[in-house]
Amino acid sequence: MDNSDPRSSPRKSGLVLLLLGASVLAAGVLAGVGAFTFGYANGLSYLRRDPEGCANCHVMQDYYDTWLKSSHHAVAVCVDCHLPHDLAGKYVVKADNGFFHSKAFTLNNFHEPIQIKPRNRRIAQKNCLVCHKDIVQEMLPESPQGEAPTCVHCHTDVGHRLR
């Protein structure tokens, strides 16, 4: 083992400095490429609520188009139905879906046509009630654990209309 004082060896200090410099440089390149990629991929749009941002990823184009034709397009955008309305929940779900959507689309290994996950379906169902609870509360199950068909089971085209 080397027991000598580090400061006594200019050669080793030089190595440390070199590595330090390289790491800083590499980190800078990463930050630069990362920032460019973020910008090129319209990363900021994912933090806003504009529905066009959701169709950045081309898979969502059909769902954006069918939303335009739906009865709800004047009153609700993507995030109104598909994300929780509280601040923390909203960003947790955004991150959750953002990660899995990017992974699926980058690796190209997802089911076609895309299918909503159970946890996301629950969010959508809750969001139906945010607006419509006063009208439909008589039809809801007595306890949150109770089973009931979701609203979109019958009202299939309120959010996305195929024609």
Add this chain to the structure above:
Amino acid sequence: MDEGKHEDSGVSKGGWTSLWAQIPVTRLVFFLTGLFGVTVLATVAVTALLINIYGRKQEARVPFVRVVEVNEATTAPEPWGMNWPRQFDSYQRTADTARIYGGSNSLPIQKLEASPWLVRMYAGYAFALDYRQARGHAYMLSDQLATRRVTERPQPGSCLHCHGSIIPTYRRLGLEALGQPADAPALAKEFNWPAVQKGFELTCAMSYPDAHAELLKTPDGTDKPSAHPVSCIDCHDPETMKSRVTRPGFIRGIAALAAGEGEAPHLPSIERWRKGDRSRPYDPNLDASRQEMRSFVCAQCHVEYYCGPKETLFFPWDKGLKVEQIESLYEGHQFPNGEAFYDWKHGETGAHVYKAQHPEFEMWSQGVHARSGVGCADCHMPYQREGAMKVSSHWVQSPLHTINNSCQTCHKVPEAELQDRITTIQNRHKALVAKAAAAMTEMLDAIRAAQAANLPAEKLEPILLLQRKAQWRLDFVSSENSLGFHAPQETARILAESIDYSRQAALQALALRLPAASEPQTPPPPPAPVQGVTPQGAAPVAP
């Protein structure tokens, strides 16, 4: 200097500097090397992601590069395939027999062996010789050249209206007949509808071998011209790639449908044309919507038509698309020589009967999918994703092979459930066809027995008409390639009528041979009076 001294002076000078100095240099080197490596890997990953996003963005622009010129004479699909390789890839897969036939390249199963009643229904007609399950588009021309219907019996040139990529041949023959230049540049210049019509009529009057020889004489856009099965040019405009229809039989037929009274609620452009001033005939290439064209391109061939030798090929749609509307048209139709229309003389009974071809378009028209605006291509050529690109699959095949892309776009139900629904419909259909086939064969037996009894021909005449009606309906359903799926209720209705006509004919044929039954001596007893559901006394109580 030793560590202790350094520490003392470090504390007095300032904590951080001394702490920094305390870290052994080897650990620092390891740490920095690791940090550097991780940063490099992360940069590689981010750059890979950037390239991936770039690729997807390029794909989303749906670029294509016209590397070769294609024109109205390019029947060979390969040049088109250089410009539109993705569509061409799936088009080529229509030659794939792996899924349906277990990879065998021999001819598919003989339907006549699987359903012997077909031999009796087609008695006297070439279909009784050879009637196999159809293969993919790639085989349409070679299988036609191989079938015993064509090799052993004379057939007309009109068969090639659908089995070959024939429009430039029509144009060439038409131009020659009209005394105009018909070399490769003239053929490539424009569609020239009058010349195509003229050539179409000329080939319908030819024998099959003669018409096929004409096909081989036409340039196909390559150095070694050959005949092709359905090709890009048959459904696409070479300039714009827009869907279009080219078959004269369809263009005349759909115009006749529009001009007639037949219901067409699933074809809104026809409804619109009917409400207009009708100053020109309905033209699908001008009037139809893009969505309608996604069915019309298929309806150029997957339909009912007359293509025998006595008259130019025609689609019988003047009165509508339903089985009885087509039948009614045939019943009132005369060949140019004045003879009443029929397809062939039945080999067992001598009845003049009609042959149904493969009325997929007509049957689809009666179903719920047509009424919902779902066209042929939506299920049979579903959109498939290639990266960010949506490509319409040109591997035209049963949607059962692509349930996710074909069905789940609308039906948010598991694939197994959808498969089960379809199987249920098709099994019910097969059971009903078997009943209708049994009724049809028993009818033939009964008629033959009546004919053997040497009864006067005029007494048998109405029975032979019933035979034609029964057979026409059964054939219309069994020749249609969806096993009832295109319109389950309509198919069942037609089969019910077929069974009814078969039984009527059999009963009447039997009655001719039996002595007339005498009137009953006593009137039949009156029907029983109305009773309550519960018998007299108390209902039994479970112990």
